[in-house]
Amino acid sequence: MVASANLGYPRIGARREFKRALEAHWKGEIDADALEALGAELRQQNWAAQVKAGLTRIPSNDFSFYDHVLDMTALLGAVPPRFAGRQGLDALFAMARGTTHAPAMEMTKWFDTNYHYIVPELTPDLDLHLAHDLPVQRFAEAKAQGIHTRPVLLGPVTWLALGKSKTEGFDPLSLLPQVVAVYAELLSRLKAAGADWVQIDEPILVRDLTEPEAAALQSAYAALAEAGPHILLATYFGALGDNTDLACGLPVAGLHVDLVRAPAQLDAVLDRVGERTLSLGLIDGRNIWRSDLSAALTLATRAVERLGPDRVEVAPSCSLLHVPVDLALESGLDEEQASWLAFARQKLDEVAALAAAAAGGRAAAAEAFDRADAAIASRRASPRIHDASVKARVARVADADLRRASPYAERAARQQARLGLPVFPTTTIGSFPQTPDIRQARAAYRRGEMDDADYNGFLQDRTRDCIRRQEALGLDVLVHGEFERNDMVEYFGERLAGFFFTRNGWVQSYGSRCVKPPVIFGDVSRPDAMTVDWARFAAAQTDRPMKGMLTGPVTILQWSFVRDDQPRAQTCRQIALAIRDEVVDLEQAGLPIIQIDEAALREGLPLRQAERAAYLDWAVACFRLASSPVSDETQIHTHMCYSEFNDIMPAIAAMDADVISIETSRSDMELLSAFHDFAYPNQIGPGVWDIHSPRVPDEASMVALLQAAAALIPPERLWVNPDCGLKTRGWPEVERSLTHLVAAAKQLRDSVQPEARRSA
Numbered sequence: 001m002v003a004s005a006n007l008g009y010p011r012i013g014a015r016r017e018f019k020r021a022l023e024a025h026w027k028g029e030i031d032a033d034a035l036e037a038l039g040a041e042l043r044q045q046n047w048a049a050q051v052k053a054g055l056t057r058i059p060s061n062d063f064s065f066y067d068h069v070l071d072m073t074a075l076l077g078a079v080p081p082r083f084a085g086r087q088g089l090d091a092l093f094a095m096a097r098g099t100t101h102a103p104a105m106e107m108t109k110w111f112d113t114n115y116h117y118i119v120p121e122l123t124p125d126l127d128l129h130l131a132h133d134l135p136v137q138r139f140a141e142a143k144a145q146g147i148h149t150r151p152v153l154l155g156p157v158t159w160l161a162l163g164k165s166k167t168e169g170f171d172p173l174s175l176l177p178q179v180v181a182v183y184a185e186l187l188s189r190l191k192a193a194g195a196d197w198v199q200i201d202e203p204i205l206v207r208d209l210t211e212p213e214a215a216a217l218q219s220a221y222a223a224l225a226e227a228g229p230h231i232l233l234a235t236y237f238g239a240l241g242d243n244t245d246l247a248c249g250l251p252v253a254g255l256h257v258d259l260v261r262a263p264a265q266l267d268a269v270l271d272r273v274g275e276r277t278l279s280l281g282l283i284d285g286r287n288i289w290r291s292d293l294s295a296a297l298t299l300a301t302r303a304v305e306r307l308g309p310d311r312v313e314v315a316p317s318c319s320l321l322h323v324p325v326d327l328a329l330e331s332g333l334d335e336e337q338a339s340w341l342a343f344a345r346q347k348l349d350e351v352a353a354l355a356a357a358a359a360g361g362r363a364a365a366a367e368a369f370d371r372a373d374a375a376i377a378s379r380r381a382s383p384r385i386h387d388a389s390v391k392a393r394v395a396r397v398a399d400a401d402l403r404r405a406s407p408y409a410e411r412a413a414r415q416q417a418r419l420g421l422p423v424f425p426t427t428t429i430g431s432f433p434q435t436p437d438i439r440q441a442r443a444a445y446r447r448g449e450m451d452d453a454d455y456n457g458f459l460q461d462r463t464r465d466c467i468r469r470q471e472a473l474g475l476d477v478l479v480h481g482e483f484e485r486n487d488m489v490e491y492f493g494e495r496l497a498g499f500f501f502t503r504n505g506w507v508q509s510y511g512s513r514c515v516k517p518p519v520i521f522g523d524v525s526r527p528d529a530m531t532v533d534w535a536r537f538a539a540a541q542t543d544r545p546m547k548g549m550l551t552g553p554v555t556i557l558q559w560s561f562v563r564d565d566q567p568r569a570q571t572c573r574q575i576a577l578a579i580r581d582e583v584v585d586l587e588q589a590g591l592p593i594i595q596i597d598e599a600a601l602r603e604g605l606p607l608r609q610a611e612r613a614a615y616l617d618w619a620v621a622c623f624r625l626a627s628s629p630v631s632d633e634t635q636i637h638t639h640m641c642y643s644e645f646n647d648i649m650p651a652i653a654a655m656d657a658d659v660i661s662i663e664t665s666r667s668d669m670e671l672l673s674a675f676h677d678f679a680y681p682n683q684i685g686p687g688v689w690d691i692h693s694p695r696v697p698d699e700a701s702m703v704a705l706l707q708a709a710a711a712l713i714p715p716e717r718l719w720v721n722p723d724c725g726l727k728t729r730g731w732p733e734v735e736r737s738l739t740h741l742v743a744a745a746k747q748l749r750d751s752v753q754p755e756a757r758r759s760a
């Protein structure tokens with residue numbers, strides 16, 4: 001028998017039930033017991049769906065109330081002292097979201113995904129111990145429902161590698177023996193509870209490993225090999241590459257490899273896998289296209305021929321956390337489009353069909369294979385995918401299209417002459433609170449219960465109100481608030497040709513926050529202006545400079561589900577041309593500043609060093625293609641959040657934005673040292689308010705951050721802003737925080753030397 005396995009299932013609920021329950025709990029509307037009860041219900045539903053699909057290896061402990069990395073941090077007892085005294089869910093949410101007295105732990109991107117995890121804070125004095133045994137309880141919970149599961153644990157070395165030392169000179173890997181001791185205890189309890197296998201995720205095996213990391217993997221698994229159930233070591237998001245020998249040499253009973261991102265690694269792995277079970281990640285856990293089952297079967301058959309059916313499992317490439325839950329809930333797609341897609345629920349069926357065919361030949365799942373073949377053929381042949389004029393325009397792009405008219409210094413002088421900004425100018429990143437009434441109005445508009453005029457009138461009121469509030473707060477550069485946007489990527493996807501979008505295709509981004517990535521299925525172009533009416537309306541409401549707000553091509557690409565029939569770089573260039581047209585229109589409409597957000601540029605960076613230069617080349621070129629058609633007097637801003645810039649500073653500089661705003665506040669300005677060390681030449685707005693936490697920062701804390709920034713970056717090149725958009729916050733906290741922010745900027749202004757002031 002070829003086993004059919006899953007590595008993890010979405011936990012937000014098919015209709016985002018869990019998202020809503022979490023937010024209700026945080027507002028005090030439902031208690032922890034109600035939240036726990038819903039969690040149990042969701043786990044039961046998820047297990048039932050996997051049983052129904054016929055899977056033979058079903059995960060448990062893939063559920064999480066907030067984040068699976070944070071869960072492991074709590075399990076290991078690695079709770080930072082500022083959260084001491086809190087228990088259970090209360091402790092978990094305090095660490096993730098912060099409290100009035102304790103800032104939240106840092107949050108960053110999970111590998112190259114749009115999922116965010118809470119970064120473990122590692123110090124020498126941590127008292128690591130098995131603080132709870134939820135994985136055992138969840139195993140027992142499934143068992144009580146008659147389902148034998150394979151518990152999933154984030155691996156010890158990945159947990160350490162994703163953590164961050166909070167003590168100067170401290171090497172987190174020195175915690176390994178303690179961490180491994182806790183895992184050993186947990187594994188032995190799982191075995192006692194009846195688990196015969198566990199899945200331990202070590203995705204760092206697809207990155208370039210340091211010597212100590214490789215040694216840590218060896219010593220960890222040497223210690224864990226006999227501690228409990230058989231271990232399936234799961235790797236995903238790329239090829240094992242030069243870590244293949246290492247991975248295949250670890251004393252574990254099974255190995256999972258990603259054959260969607262890295263199909264070519266199968267032979268090398270087959271040569272080295274020895275007596276182990278091999279789990280083949282053949283169904284794409286990162287994208288929503290229906291699988292080419294016939295192509296996947298070729299690989300599965302090769303593995304079965306080498307290892308025999310009993311040592312082969314068929315699985316998704318990674319956890320299904322990164323795809324929407326159920327295509328069956330989609331109502332707005334046409335039949336042809338729907339036939340091209342598979343969400344998590346459908347991917348389970350694909351796994352089952354592929355496993356059946358790997359064991360019994362195509363005939364064992366003939367119907368599923370026929371339907372898959374037909375869908376693949378229909379997408380390949382569809383005339384809706386190709387637009388000759390788009391392809392021709394991309395082919396005509398020349399080097400001159402990637403350059404501003406003059407170098408930064410000349411542009412900066414002209415822009416300052418036009419804008420007349422004070423030193424330490426204040427601004428925001430774009431969005432203002434997307435309050436429930438705005439979301440509800442949009443939902444009513446979509447359902448046809450509100451007409452164009454009413455909806456637009458409502459949004460105009462909100463925009464006017466937002467601008468008046470910004471004036472009253474004393475901000476220097478204003479924004480319109482982005483109330484008309486459901487999301488910074490989906491909004492553009494809805495207005496570009498070559499995209500379609502789903503009604504319910506939600507994916508968890510962090511905590512309760514979800515995104516609904518649009519689907520890029522064909523050549524991209526811009527039928528009409530997308531933001532110009534709102535920008536013009538907003539600019540007319542005030543005498544202060546107004547920023548036009550766009551999402552950049554790399555970010556639109558990165559946060560969409562992307563067609564897999566041409567290189568991503570090609571698709572990105574098409575998007576860049578569409579954004580370029582919008583930039584031209586915004587300039588023509590009189591906007592003096594245009595911000596092009598590239599929040600996801602860093603996230604798209606390949607996990608392997610060797611592939612990075614090529615990516616950065618085309619990604620930066622796409623940003624420049626989108627941003628460079630304007631005159632020197634028009635100021636181009638960009639914004640990036642959660643970025644570790646140290647390794648990509650030359651690329652950030654090569655983007656040549658006049659101003660960049662970045663996340664720094666959760667990491668105490670440490671990011672700025674990269675800009676300092678690299679001598680970044682243009683202007684920077686280091687975020688001084690962590691907007692991902694409900695906490696209102698006081699003026700003194702922002703002054704301190706700005707002073708730290710001013711020690712690294714010349715004051716005349718600093719801006720003052722939050723570290724991201726304010727859409728997730730409420731108005732009271734926004735007004736209080738921005739009051740502090742404007743006051744902090746004034747304090748800094750008063751303290752700088754006159755020669756550092758801007759010349760108008």
Ligand SMILES: Nc1nc2c(c(=O)[nH]1)N[C@@H](CNc1ccc(C(=O)N[C@@H](CCC(=O)N[C@@H](CCC(=O)N[C@@H](CCC(=O)O)C(=O)O)C(=O)O)C(=O)O)cc1)CN2
Pocket residue numbers: 114434436438439440442443485486487488489490509510512513514515516559599727728
């Ligand atoms: N794509 C993307 N990725 C990103 C970010 C981002 O902004 N966009 N930001 C960073 C952090 N991640 C974030 C991800 C999501 C949200 C966020 O606010 N998401 C919203 C959903 C946004 C949205 O699309 N809203 C739609 C649909 C809203 C909705 O649920 N409407 C209800 C009806 C209204 C109601 O009763 O609430 C419904 O349809 O049922 C709209 O405004 O139209 C949420 O989860 O709550 C914030 C940050 C990194 N990655």
Ligand SMILES: [Zn+2]
Pocket residue numbers: 429599639640641723724725
């Ligand atoms: Zn941001």
